[in-house]
Amino acid sequence: MSALGELAALRKTKGAKDTLSPSERGDNKAAIFFLAPWFIGLGLITAGPLLASLYLSFTDYSLLEAPSWIGIENYVRMLDDPRLHNSLVVTFTYVFVSVPLQLAAALGLAMVLDRGLRGLAIYRSVYYLPSLLGGSVAIAILWRQIFGTNGLVNQVLGIFGIQGQGWVSHPDYALGTLMILNVWTFGAPMIIFLAGLRQIPEMYYEASSIDGAGRVRKFVSITLPLLTPIIFFNLVLQVIGAFQAFTQAFVVSGGGGGPADSTLFYTLYLYQNGFRSFDMGYASAMAWLLLVIIAALTAANFFFSKYWVFYND
Amino acid sequence: MSHHTRTQTPGRRRGMRMAALVAAAGLALTACSGDSGVPGASNDDGDEAPAAEGEATIRFAWWGSDTRHEVTQEILDNFMEEHPDITVVSDFTDWNGYWDKLATTVAAGDTPDVITQEERYLRDYASRNVLADLNEFSGTIDLSSIDDSIIEAGQTDGGQYGIPTGVNAYAILADEQIFADAGVEMPDDETWTWEDYVEIASEISANTEDGVFGAQDYGFNEPGFAIFARQRGENLYNEDGSLGFSADTLAEWWEISLQLRDQGGTPSASETIEVDAGGPEQSLVGTNSGAMAFFWTNQLEAVSNAAGRDITLLRHPGESQYERTGMYFKPAMFYSMSANSQYPEAAATLIDYLLNSEEAAELMLSDRGLPANTEVRAAVQDQFSEIDQQAADFLADLEDEIVDGLPVPPVGAGEVAEITRRINAEVLFDRLSPQEAAEQFINEVETATGQ
Amino acid sequence: MTERQDAVSTPRENPARDASVTEAVPPGPQSQAGAASGGAGTLPVPAVAFSTDERPPLRKHRRTAGSRVRSLLKHAGLIGFGFVMLYPLLWMLSSSIKPNALIFRDPSLLPTELDLSNYTVGWNALLHPFSHYLLNSFIIVLGSVLGNLMSCSLAAYAFARLKFKGRPIWFAIMLMSIMLPIHVVIVPQYILFSQLEWINTFLPLIVPKLLATDAFFIFLMVQFFRGIPKELDEAARIDGAGHARIFFRIMLPLATPALATTAIFTFIWTWNDFFSQLIFLTNPDMYTVPVALRTFVDSTGESSWGSLFAMSIVSLIPIFLVFLFGQKYLVKGIATTGIK
Known part of the structure; x- marks a missing residue:
């Protein structure tokens, strides 16, 4: 589903060759070996809960009692749930604004921190530090120290005579502060970019240096194209991750997605339904709607990737 | 490997995999339906001997x-x-x-x-x-x-x-030092009215430096409203789990809250939300930046320690203003x-x-x-x-005034805290009028509690 | 796949096509790697000149006053930006050495009173000394790192290099498995693990990693494996090397940055993973760092913020060290690893 591009590409190669080469036949056998742990994991651990949640999405399930089958009622209910629609708006806004910003920050800093600078290890570690905090409960406090009424931002604004407000607790700005929080933790994609930059064979740069190419040209014609698989990876997974964003909103808003539902992420609402309202059936249905949305976007990502992602194979 | 076996191998593999899937899913589901219900009846491990x-x-x-x-x-x-x-x-x-x-x-x-x-x-x-x-x-x-x-x-x-x-009571925690700083007398909590409360809070805000307020907003917590309603002879929930108050009463509760905000008795909406999210330690009273806040008596110690001052417990305003007293002992x-x-x-x-x-x-x-x-x-x-003793004495004083306890809240009441907090934010940010908010609250709570 | 390649390479003068891999015979440290690979004999792996930490000497000649100023500005910018990045953490550090009562009453960055008791109190505040929880976390993290490195790289090789039947579909299924939020799968998972009597052991947290359930890392390695020039394994294949050999001798060494990334991320994310550890470990003796940290805070009563901040700092140290140490491997890349 999500690998339309792959699918299309594979069809093409298949169409080109009617019979399989001996090496490709060997591939099937080897694949079983290489994928054995994954297949076992899929069968034993991943698939069961996945299918169970699909089944539960057609039931009324309070967690405390046995589920009872109610058909598509949960799905119908979603059509008429204003808080769910609001949470979709919040989540989409979050994904489409913060993911590109985060990736740009990550790539930019990865370029700067790639090499040719003293103290790189320290800089990298410092910039990664915020990402180490993860979903620590401390985040809520720390974020208030920055974006609260008496936080750092307002102190700085105060120097310029501007009277700021509590950004983190204002319905119009709270989501923005969470986006900044997401951008702030750009460490993971930055590291992946750094690793990707490492993988670009030096000789390409040398060759182009001999050709007299400048920095910008090297970046555009060597770094970027060779980094596209990694950019693509980061894009796909950050999108998947951002749709499931939960912990930070949970911690910062104290679990409620407030103020006034302005940070009610989809998964936060799902969690509230499942664990606070004892409506795991509805939560499961929500999860499957989310899966369809993410899968569709991922498929789109894969589809468009063939226009801009370059592989060596 | 012939073409024939090539197509069959994955097929067989998939079949086996599916079986494993179903087994796993089945396992999960039988467990769902098996263990979690029916007390007594199916117990082989129950109360026999x-x-x-x-x-x-x-x-x-x-x-x-x-x-x-x-x-x-x-x-x-x-x-x-x-x-x-x-x-x-x-x-x-x-x-x-x-x-x-x-x-x-x-x-x-x-x-x-x-x-x-x-x-x-x-x-x-x-x-x-x-x-x-x-x-x-x-x-x-x-x-x-x-x-x-x-x-x-x-x-x-x-x-x-x-x-x-054990029991607690929902009460006002007051910082006498801030009262003194503002030159405002401590109220007689057995007779003070809601009007007094608004007036006192606003006066304190006006008489103290910026960033110190008379009171912390109370609208985020439904037990506060339960007391407000009980004073008027109503209740948050009835015995049967239905709602026991009128929309007007709830709207009035929020109107007082807006009055406080507009007269400067409480901080701006966004600061209020921030303070509320911070718990006892970051409350206005806990940080010496507010004179009064509603808390449970068992939170007195946390607030006192955070404030580093002696904190006084006060009854809710309006206890003698209407039909009856509203405060109650809540099982902790x-x-x-x-x-x-x-x-x-x-x-x-x-x-x-x-x-x-x-x-x-x-x-x-x-x-x-x-x-x-x-x-x-x-x-x-x-x-x-000393602090626990203070709370115990306060509760002992209340013993004679309290009329009755609260009925056990209905199924789904766990959601009401969240609903209250959210709608309160809507009110404070003027996105809903108190009347609209009251109606929406009733709607949502009735849905949540299946009434 | 050929089609996709063309789409990109035509307009951009695809560099990979310009330079044949074997042409680049590297000077300096690379020649060692080249010699080593030559010595191994069977695999005439071309000495690919991957990057090293040092820039080619060319650069050094151009160090002028202008570039020094530029580098100074760069450092200043990086330090300034670093401060903004670190502000919240510095605040946490400073709060952890303040007396508990002053944390919120005096929230300035510089502590007016020094008090290290948060560390001693926090360390011993729970049923066990904090080292107990650190150790529990270490066990889980270690198992997870090993598990992810092995199982995910195996699976990634299959997806990156093998043309097996139904690959796109399996690939889609793999990605799908990370698209469901944990909150709906955790209950069935708990039921499953409880049937296996794995609750209150570390098994539910480690075994899945051994079975490549972390699709993030499979996909990550797929992308890196695909970045490795295919000429390398084709050359090896012509020489009669099988998949196992290609995997161990070519792909793994060449994908060191990806493996290091996987190891570091698995370490950090497992270290920080709160929800599944909370759910699967109900016995306080089994608690891990994130679960233990939560018990300092209770939204309904009194919280020990000072202890929380102090122990948060303590728990950051191991992951910070792992990162500081591990990031070298991201940097080293291929050349120093050598190709056997």
């Missing part, structure tokens, strides 16, 4: 922070010494994690034997047959020294599904038992110990509310810290 229990291992689950865990563990160690045949495994975490974990373990049939419950979730669990009716263990659990009105708080759906650990928590406990007698023994043992109370003091057992309370009262 309590005497034959012998060695028993039971799990006791509670929420709280490190101080409570330490004390509770000590109590449990003492208990195990006294009852060498019973091993108690502790299972604790913070408030939020607690409910996630509890629901998950119940779903898997791994329910802890002794469960700490809260008013708002008690009925959710009781009505779904997760909890045992403790009347069946009246031989083991001695309730003779606990006030009937307090025991009643754990009665719902025709059984005793929880026994209060409940001890409940799993309906499917393998060792119900051992679990009952532990509950009895926690409620009635002086030794336990000496350690616990007022950590789970002022002890429900009046004899125990009297015995350990002089060991209370």
Whole structure:
């Protein structure tokens, strides 16, 4: 589903060759070996809960009692749930604004921190530090120290005579502060970019240096194209991750997605339904709607990737 | 490998995989439907022969922070010494994690034997047959020294599904120093009205430096409204779980809150939300930046410590203004038992110990509310810290004024806290008028509680 | 796949096509690697000149006053930005050495009173000394790192290099498995593990990693494996090397940055993973760092913020060290690893 591009590409190669080469036949056998742990994991651990949640999405399930089958009622209910629609708006806004910003920050800093600078290890570690905090409960406090009424931002604004407000607790700005929080933790994609930059064979740069190419040209014609698989990876997974964003909103808003539902992420609402309202059936249905949305976007990502992602194979 | 086998191998593999999938899913689902319901009926491990229990291992689950865990563990160690045949495994975490974990373990049939419950979730669990009716263990659990009105708080759906650990009251915590700084006299809390409250708060804000306020907004917590409504002869919930107030009353409650905001008695909307999210330590009173805030009496210590000052407890305004008093004793928590406990007698023994043992109370003091057992309370009262003593005295003073307790909230009441907080934000940010907010609140709560 | 390649390479003068891999015979340290690979004999792996930490000497000649100023500005910018990045953490550090009562009453960055008791109190505040929880976390993290490195790289090789039947579909299924939020799968998972009697052991947290359930890392390695020039394994294949050999001798060494990334991320994310550890470990003896940290805070009563901040700092140290140490491997890349 999500690998339309792959699918299309594979069809093409298949169409080109009617019979399989001996090496490709060997591939099937080897694949079983290489994928054995994954297949076992899929069968034993991943698939069961996945299918169970699909089944539960057609039931009324309070967690405390046995589920009872109610058909598509949960799905119908979603059509008429204003808080769910609001949470979709919040989540989409979050994904489409913060993911590109985060990736740009990550790539930019990865370029700067790639090499040719003293103290790189320290800089990298410092910039990664915020990402180490993860979903620590401390985040809520720390974020208030920055974006609260008496936080750092307002102190700085105060120097310029501007009277700021509590950004983190204002319905119009709270989501923005969470986006900044997401951008702030750009460490993971930055590291992946750094690793990707490492993988670009030096000789390409040398060759182009001999050709007299400048920095910008090297970046555009060597770094970027060779980094596209990694950019693509980061894009796909950050999108998947951002749709499931939960912990930070949970911690910062104290679990409620407030103020006034302005940070009610989809998964936060799902969690509230499942664990606070004892409506795991509805939560499961929500999860499957989310899966369809993410899968569709991922498929789109894969589809468009063939226009801009370059592989060596 | 021939073409034939090439196509078959993956097919067979897929078949096997599917079988494994279904087996796993099936496993999961039978577990869902199997263990979590029907108390008594399907029990092969239930209440047959309590005497034959012998060695028993039971799990006791509670929420709280490190101080409570330490004390509770000590109590449990003492208990195990006294009852060498019973091993108690502790299972604790913070408030939020607690409910996630509890629901998950119940779903898997791994329910802890002794469960700490809260008013708002008690009925959710009781009505779904997760909890045992403790009347069946009246031989083991001695309730003779606990006030009937307090025991009643754990009665719902025709059984005793929880026994209060202790009681608290929702009150105003006031910082006399800020009153003095503002040159405002402390009110007589037995006679003051809601109008007085607004006036005093606004006066304090006006007379103090920027960033110090008269009061912290109260609109985020529904027990505050319950008291407001009871003063007018209404109630938050009726016995049958339906809503017991009119939209006008609720709208009035929020109107007063807006008045306070507009007159400067409380901070701006966004600051209010921020402060509310911070808990006792970051509350206005806790940070010396507000004169009054509504809290539970068992939070007095946290607020006092954070403030580093003596904090005074005050009654709600309006207690003598309308038909009756509104304040009430709230069970701090409940001890409940799993309906499917393998060792119900051992679990009952532990509950009895926690409620009635002086030794336990000496350690616990007022950590789970002022002890429900009046004899125990009297015995350990002089060991209370100064702050606990202050709270105990305050509660003792209230004893004669309080008319009755609150009925057990309906199924789904756990959501109401969230609804209140959200709609309060809508009101404070002027996105809903108090009247609209009241109507929306009623709508949402009725949906949540299935009324 | 050929089609996709063309789409990109035509307009951009695809560099990979310009330079044949074997042409680049590297100077300096690379020649060692080249010699080593030559010595191994069977695999005439071309000495690919992957990057090293040092820039080619060319650069050094151009160090002028202008570039020094530029580098100074760069440092200044990086330090300034670093401060903004670190502000919240510095605040946490400073709060952890303040007396508990002053944390919120005096929230300035510089502590007016020094008090290290948060560390001693926090360390011993729970049922076990904090080292107990650190150790528990270490066990889980270690198992997870090993598990992810092995199982995910195996699976990734299959997806990156093998043309097996139904690959796109399996690939889609793999990605799908990370699209469901944990909150709906955790209950069925708990039921499953409880049937296996794995609750209150570390098994539910480690075994899935051994079985490549972390699709993030499979996909990550797929992308890196695909970045490795295919000429390398084709050359090896012509020489009769099988998949196992190609995997161990070519792909793994060449994908060191990806493996290091996987190891570091698995370490950090497992270290920080709160929810599943909370749910699967109900016995306080089994608690891990994030679960233990939560017990300092109780929204309904009194919280030990000072202890929380102090122990948060303590728990950051191991992951910070792992990162500081591990990031070298991201940097080293291929050349120093050598190709056997």
